[in-house]
Amino acid sequence: MPEYISSNDLRVGTCIEVDGTLYVVTAFQHTKVGKWGAIVKAKLKDLNTGLVVEKSFRAGEKVARAVLEGKRAQFMYRSGSDFHFLNLETYEEIVLPEEVVGDNQDFLVENLEVELLVYEGRYIAVNVPPFVDLEVVDTPPGVRGDTASGGSKPATLETGLTIQVPLFVNRGDRVRIDTRTREYLERV
Template sequence: MADIISNTDLRVGTCIDVDGTLYVVTAFQPAKFGKWSWVTKTKLRDINTGFIVEKVFKPGDKIVRAILEGRQAQYMYKDDGGFHFLDQETFEDVLLSSDLVGEASDFLIENMMVEILMYGDKYVSINLPSYVELKVVDAPPGIKGDTASGGSKPATLETGIVVQVPLFVNIGEIIRVDTRTREYLERA
């Protein structure tokens, strides 16, 4: 369920247990402290409340990394209660809150497969595929002479997210978007 790591092992996305509360590292910054030691300044998001706290870890600190179990799930739909997924193991409806899904909601389309992360029997977060294919629903028109090496323009995708795309991309096209950087990759 958990193992001990040092302050230098902390990375964005690492889930840790601090005094019985689960946090996800959202930012970290190594900083020199004194003559020889390095501390790690972190921003942690409380899994339960969503609040962000700042904490500094010293070299001697024993940090408990929470081992998360991943389960495959299919995104079904969103309603007032949250986001509904179908667990591919148990075929049960899994309801996740908007706070838990977070910015991943910008990429969710019906029937998409995701990984739901759990700590014990508690849902913690979701992992998206590295890229998704989304349809362009609004973009300024391309102008004759636009090239692949030219500039970029904003395009609204079917989920409502706006990304910068090359000038040659038009309404109705399917494009690939990196879910980590939120950037255009290529036409699908």
Template structure:
């Protein structure tokens, strides 16, 4: 589907030269001399690299239709992560490259939305915050409060997060998945 560059929005996915790009940022500029243009910052969804590109105002580009479908994360099998389609019960295997940073927050039997483009999985939508148990927490050492009063703990998924000293193994924590930061103890 062709759209005008005037319709660009942050988070929109477009197709350029056979690759998919997510619009991270855009700015409409009207110089004193010459035509208006849109300066964009784009993230390549295959490689993860970012680039800047300038479009003429009103130029047409292909909007990529990204479908989301509910899936359940079942388990890890070697290098693969096994998901089940919630509607058809079919299972698919995805690798770390496809899942990206989301693997730090995958819990078995958790329901998620996978992003598909032309029936191929290109990523996963994870919630902005998750609740995970602390698997390993070093003891708080008396006198450590000078250094900011924090320590690094390992969560049940293997992710490591900086938390306050009072957090212990077994605690359930709310974590911001966008910044990898501790929010609160649940």
């Protein structure tokens, strides 16, 4: 039997099930529309397709909450479009397709500990830590006094992700990245 929550309790990151589809709330807003009463407008990301849709709920309407199970795992390697993880509790190998890993593949390096989200026995997403340290594999040399570009330059990291870094960052440096915003934080 599913667990129900009030639409007033929706928050960013809450997983819900609407019409048999699994969504995660990415934004929400409570509004009052004249004499009609309050409504909750929510932006929902479909966990299967990645599409974002907008839905409106009456204030206090019951919504089915999707209860997700998190499994600790370690990223091992990638082969083609498959990603191989090691379940840290059972030590079994888990192979997930690129569609499940999504954009988080830009942060996966060997031995990185992640959380695999499971819903009704199937893997639906991979959560990476909020911060990861990656090596810079390519970046142009920073020229002293060249701040016309705002004091930053592009850098390609070991996973293939390209971000903006300060001029003092060089090839071979390790940098800390915020995985939520995909931005440079500091050199480590």
